Amino acid sequence: MVNPSIQTLVIKNLINFLLILALVVVAIAGMNYRALSKQAIENQALAHAKLVRAGLTAHMKGNIMHKRSYYLDEIRQLHNINSLEIVRGASITAQFGVGMGYEKVADEITEQVFITKQPLFIMNEFTLAPTIRAIIPYIASSEGDLNCLSCHQVDEGAVIGAVDIVMDVSEYQRRSFMVLVGIFTTIVIFTSLILLNTARTIQKHVQRPLEDLIKTADSAYHSHQPVNPNNFKTREFVNVANEINLFNDDVIAHQDMLKEKNRELEQLNDEVESTLRETVYTIGVIEEQRSKETSNHTKRVTLYSQLIAQKIGLTPREIELVTAAAPLHDIGKIGIPDSILLKPGKLDSAEYEVIKNHTSIGFSMLNHSERDILRSGAIIALQHHERWNGEGYPQGLKGENIHIFGRIVALADVFDALYSSRVYKKAWDIESIIKLINEERGQHFDPQLVDIFLENIDEIVAICDQYPSNSEIKK
Ligand SMILES: [Fe+2]
Numbered sequence: 081m082v083n084p085s086i087q088t089l090v091i092k093n094l095i096n097f098l099l100i101l102a103l104v105v106v107a108i109a110g111m112n113y114r115a116l117s118k119q120a121i122e123n124q125a126l127a128h129a130k131l132v133r134a135g136l137t138a139h140m141k142g143n144i145m146h147k148r149s150y151y152l153d154e155i156r157q158l159h160n161i162n163s164l165e166i167v168r169g170a171s172i173t174a175q176f177g178v179g180m181g182y183e184k185v186a187d188e189i190t191e192q193v194f195i196t197k198q199p200l201f202i203m204n205e206f207t208l209a210p211t212i213r214a215i216i217p218y219i220a221s222s223e224g225d226l227n228c229l230s231c232h233q234v235d236e237g238a239v240i241g242a243v244d245i246v247m248d249v250s251e252y253q254r255r256s257f258m259v260l261v262g263i264f265t266t267i268v269i270f271t272s273l274i275l276l277n278t279a280r281t282i283q284k285h286v287q288r289p290l291e292d293l294i295k296t297a298d299s300a301y302h303s304h305q306p307v308n309p310n311n312f313k314t315r316e317f318v319n320v321a322n323e324i325n326l327f328n329d330d331v332i333a334h335q336d337m338l339k340e341k342n343r344e345l346e347q348l349n350d351e352v353e354s355t356l357r358e359t360v361y362t363i364g365v366i367e368e369q370r371s372k373e374t375s376n377h378t379k380r381v382t383l384y385s386q387l388i389a390q391k392i393g394l395t396p397r398e399i400e401l402v403t404a405a406a407p408l409h410d411i412g413k414i415g416i417p418d419s420i421l422l423k424p425g426k427l428d429s430a431e432y433e434v435i436k437n438h439t440s441i442g443f444s445m446l447n448h449s450e451r452d453i454l455r456s457g458a459i460i461a462l463q464h465h466e467r468w469n470g471e472g473y474p475q476g477l478k479g480e481n482i483h484i485f486g487r488i489v490a491l492a493d494v495f496d497a498l499y500s501s502r503v504y505k506k507a508w509d510i511e512s513i514i515k516l517i518n519e520e521r522g523q524h525f526d527p528q529l530v531d532i533f534l535e536n537i538d539e540i541v542a543i544c545d546q547y548p549s550n551s552e553i554k555k
């Protein structure tokens with residue numbers, strides 16, 4: 081999931097906040113406007129009632145009550161009056177009778193108004209044709225020009241009657257609605273402007289500088305160039321740029337220190353390995369001395385093995401390992417008694433079996449180690465007398481089941497034994513050796529190694545010439 085941007089988060093929160101604000105403002109405005117509208121309608125109804133009362137009183141005083149229907153009809157024609165009816169109070173009915181045809185008989189609601197003596201307004205606003213019914217009582221008073229008591233036989237404060245007006249309020253509702261729409265539209269417009277401006281400000285002063293900062297910080301880290309604080313206008317970004325530079329300097333200093341430490345470690349490791357190589361080689365030479373091997377046999381076998389490993393394309397580390405471990409190939413001879421190892425004549429079969437043990441003795445001497453060189457030495461010690469066709473010892477391994485190190489040293493060791501003289505034999509000539517090795521291709525030796533070996537026989541012979549045996553018998 082991709083995290084939202086600062087701009088998205090701020091705008092989202094702002095929209096929520098402004099939406100709630102707009103709803104609250106519209107609700108308050110709506111309620112207030114409704115109250116004001118209702119008040120205005122009620123005032124209008126009261127004004128109509130006063131007008132009717134004044135007109136009726138005038139008619140009464142002018143003694144033209146019989147013409148009052150014309151006057152009332154005129155008022156009925158006024159805008160937004162749906163109906164206008166007069167309701168006689170009990171005292172008037174008692175004095176003048178039940179009244180004329182257009183006068184209404186008091187219903188339950190009007191009776192209630194007669195009791196409370198207070199105007200009653202009943203809104204019927206949730207319909208397609210909203211109305212308000214206003215029932216306004218006429219209270220007898222002797223004050224002012226309209227002295228009711230001069231005509232009516234009632235007490236001061238008694239209810240003479242009431243006017244019952246039903247007025248159309250759809251126009252008021254429409255206006256209220258339009259005002260609310262106006263308020264809402266204004267809020268939406270202002271909100272949109274605020275959002276646009278906020279988005280622009282965030283984009284300009286936060287988002288873009290932040291992206292620039294990330295980019296420059298990234299390249300600063302990789303190219304080790306400092307971030308330029310002058311590229312930023314706001315104080316916070318300048319501070320962050322300075323902090324990044326401080327942090328980056330610190331990282332670079334640590335990296336340099338780590339590189340130095342790493343170099344030192346590599347050097348130490350090289351020294352340890354080179355010491356181990358020398359030690360291993362020296363052990364090989366010691367064994368060579370004890371076995372009365374021709375001198376430099378260990379050196380030559382090591383160099384042949386290295387050359388073959390290079391020519392067949394082993395990895396640099398494998399070449400290092402076979403080169404370092406080859407001197408250990410006969411290390412197991414340390415465990416063979418002198419009487420057998422140094423016996424000048426031919427060995428009998430029992431003695432030969434004892435000699436063969438030098439492979440597994442060498443393996444057990446070295447195999448416990450965790451070091452690659454010694455473990456490679458263990459493999460070479462164990463397998464350098466195995467034969468490609470499976471007729472070797474000690475395990476009779478066949479083909480590629482013999483480790484490549486074992487196959488390489490086997491060839492190098494046999495070649496050197498043939499090409500150098502021993503106390504009991506002369507060195508073979510090179511042609512005879514090549515012939516034998518060819519015959520043993522796929523028998524004693526790995527055929528691919530034989531091919532490589534013979535292709536490079538000149539270099540092999542050159543090694544031998546460089547490190548001859550001291551007791552060299554003329555070849
Ligand atoms: Fe051996």
Ligand SMILES: [Fe+2]
Pocket residue numbers: 377381409410493
């Ligand atoms: Fe050897």
